[in-house]
Amino acid sequence: LAALALVCAVPAMALTTAEILDAAPASDWAEIAPDRLMVMDLAPDSEGKPRQVLIQLMEPPLSVGHVANIQTLARAHWWDGTSVNRVQDNYVVQWGDATEKKPLPPGLATIPESAYTLPVAALASAIHPAWSWRDTYAVKVGFVRGFPVASDGARVWPTHCYGLVGVGRSLSPDTGSGAELYVTIGHARPLDRNIAVVGRVVKGIEYLSALPRGTGTLGFYEDPAQRVAITRVRLASDLPAGERPRFKVIATESKSFAQIVALRANRKDDFFFAPAGAVDVCNTLPTVRQIEP
């Protein structure tokens, strides 16, 4: 009877994730707006191969002020000539101006820490209603416009999942301009609500996550020669039309996404015989596909 229950939870004829995605109507996909797609070129690797990282910036009402600052910084070409300076195993990879002396462009706003979270009322209808699994760090979790979020019932905030990008800051919580960025490559959920989350790496995370770990405090590179040069950062909208990469994300409010989440939570196939019956909000981020020219 127990075996039968498992089989019934995920019928043998269930679609695979790939099949669900392939069958999803165009309306279940959302293209990333070109002014919210950041293209970061690192210096080529030791074999001369290019390394490009693509970052999706959040849409309103999430992290509005910080995202606007980041767009300003990208349009000012501020990151050109900066570097990846910190790689802390099972935590974050961080980039920006290692000298901490490069002047910032005009027009950056100071964002208070109150902007790290939003009132539930602003987002309630957008949080995926079917999501009811336990989460260690929050009362409720779900997705808003493609991004994982958590809530304590009163406020909602984006979560530090693998691949999510946040804004480095000094001790005072309002000091993160957006110039210093990091991507989560491990356990970083305790940073939730303590720092602004602004985006997600949608392609090329391996060029950051597989970098040598820094041996200094917090994983900073001790030898400046270890830093990885950032040659260029642009918004896709500022690239020539023929050079703009395009990506689409499965809409987290769509039926297709709900099917994928249910499938991942009850994974049972030729290999998996003991389905978990739940899935971590960080372990079912929406699929991203590149749109070929």
Added chain:
Amino acid sequence: LAALALVCAVPAMALTTAEILDAAPASDWAEIAPDRLMVMDLAPDSEGKPRQVLIQLMEPPLSVGHVANIQTLARAHWWDGTSVNRVQDNYVVQWGDATEKKPLPPGLATIPESAYTLPVAALASAIHPAWSWRDTYAVKVGFVRGFPVASDGARVWPTHCYGLVGVGRSLSPDTGSGAELYVTIGHARPLDRNIAVVGRVVKGIEYLSALPRGTGTLGFYEDPAQRVAITRVRLASDLPAGERPRFKVIATESKSFAQIVALRANRKDDFFFAPAGAVDVCNTLPTVRQIEP
């Protein structure tokens, strides 16, 4: 009042983790037995630097059969000349015999999947009693003899936390001999109960987690030249006395460990202003310190 409550949760005079560890009595530490400490040497890196990975194998009653097989394989020097063959981003790094033709040593047992979990009664007294935070994948989580575990109330199993080592297998659940091993470098909790967990990398995980990601199916290296050679694997007990590394682990049943867990769950300091009030079982693995000769 809210601010006061936070301050009271972690008094300003609270010890830091380092202070708790430094003050812990010797009885709060447990040395890893030399026959449960596996020393894996990879070929030197491109700059000629040595790469050594240290793996702690579980103690009874956890994963007894698989650990015995792994000790047999190490004593037979079976891994010498094998390689790291698979690096899947945000998932696992796997090593073993890429040819899948190397004969196994005699004396390996076939372990059924029933051994992936244990009855709660066998372990109940050892699960940290103060642990009561929510977990997405289980009803209860905690630690047994230095290792993170989860439970559904009836059975207990070791969890796929970052750095934990498991036994690769074919589709049939009893096919994992222990010869094919992997370490978790990302989200792998859905593997819980589907595969045997046998140990934990206690030093040198960066030599595995920072390897280039494989571009083949499941992150396997497509070009055999990309594989990373394993030159030698030994149990510390089989090394000459002067070459044996020694490590101690803070005992997960100790008062010191309980203090550290509480501190991590309520982190509040010059940087963190919004304590989570909980911590993932995988984000507070017991501290390991090398014992200097």
